[in-house]
Amino acid sequence: MYTNPQKRSASDTYELRREAGRWLKERREACGLSQRQLAEMVGTEYYTFISQLETGRGRIPPDKYRIWAEALQMTARDFVLTLLPFYDPVTYEIVFAEGSDQERAAR
Template sequence: MLSEENERKYKLRVELGEILRRNREAAGLTQLQLSRAIGLPGSRIVTHYERAKSPIPPRKWRPIAKALGMKPFPWVMKCAAAYCPDIYVQLFLNTDPSEASRLLNGLHASND
């Protein structure tokens, strides 16, 4: 049986997988097409992301948003809440959203 905190995290990850699947389908992409668009060799890992069986690594958050035509900031917020709750609290709950968005864009630009 999962602890209350682990149950909350699991539910967030399941929700994230459902959002990923719905947006992928809305974009008209197969799991394989999305996998290739984000630099993965096969569709299996996207299947695992969608079913909350594997965590979505932070380095894939923005590429997924881009490949699916999603606004990156809300997607990254949801990913951070699910996978990095301590960072999520520091970045998003204690910061003005426009400031947090600028910070994320600056970090992304420095990694390009």
């Protein structure tokens, strides 16, 4: 099973997940939600899953992005655009790097 799309060391990957976790925590707190409240809103049985994400020990499953975005009062697009550099920086760089193939073709 393909679980890590990043060609980075384990410590680099963990640090990116920790940064994502810090952002998730800040966003949750800005929305005035406790970990329990967010867990309930996103359909997670255990609020400790939220804690694990916020400390970088996991990632949100992609099929749950929309419900998380709604819970954190964001559009799904903005939510994913914020998470992608943390969860899959290689893809993010390919899609959003300056001078992409589409930008060059448009010139």
